[in-house]
Amino acid sequence: MLATEIAVGAVEQAARLGGGRVGRAGSLPVDQRAELAARAFVRHRYTDYDERLLGVDPLAIEMDGVEYRRVKRDAHRAVEAFLAAHRRR
Numbered sequence: 001m002l003a004t005e006i007a008v009g010a011v012e013q014a015a016r017l018g019g020g021r022v023g024r025a026g027s028l029p030v031d032q033r034a035e036l037a038a039r040a041f042v043r044h045r046y047t048d049y050d051e052r053l054l055g056v057d058p059l060a061i062e063m064d065g066v067e068y069r070r071v072k073r074d075a076h077r078a079v080e081a082f083l084a085a086h087r088r089r
Contacts, residue, residue: 002086006038006041006042007038009041009045010034010037010038010040010041011037013037013040013041013044014033014037014040039079039083042079042082042083043075043076043078043079046078046079046082047075047078047079047082048078049071049075049078052071052074052075053068053071056068056071
């Protein structure tokens with residue numbers, strides 16, 4: 001079941017020490033952290049986010065350049081579309 005895959009994957013991804021930004025969201029309530037973890041899992045698993053980042057200049061990532069912001073914005077839209085397509089009606 002897709003929901004289970006996302007839940008388990010999000011927990012595994014978020015549990016990796018030093019794995020990313022979700023782990024730095026300690027001041028957020030647990031439900032918001034869980035949502036961020038699930039969205040991050042979907043972004044990495046079900047969108048072309050990682051492949052697109054390979055084509056971004058590392059300096060653009062460090063400096064939060066325009067190209068990096070474009071990839072992030074497109075990934076956010078792709079996650080929203082994925083979630084909308086798979087929500088129970």
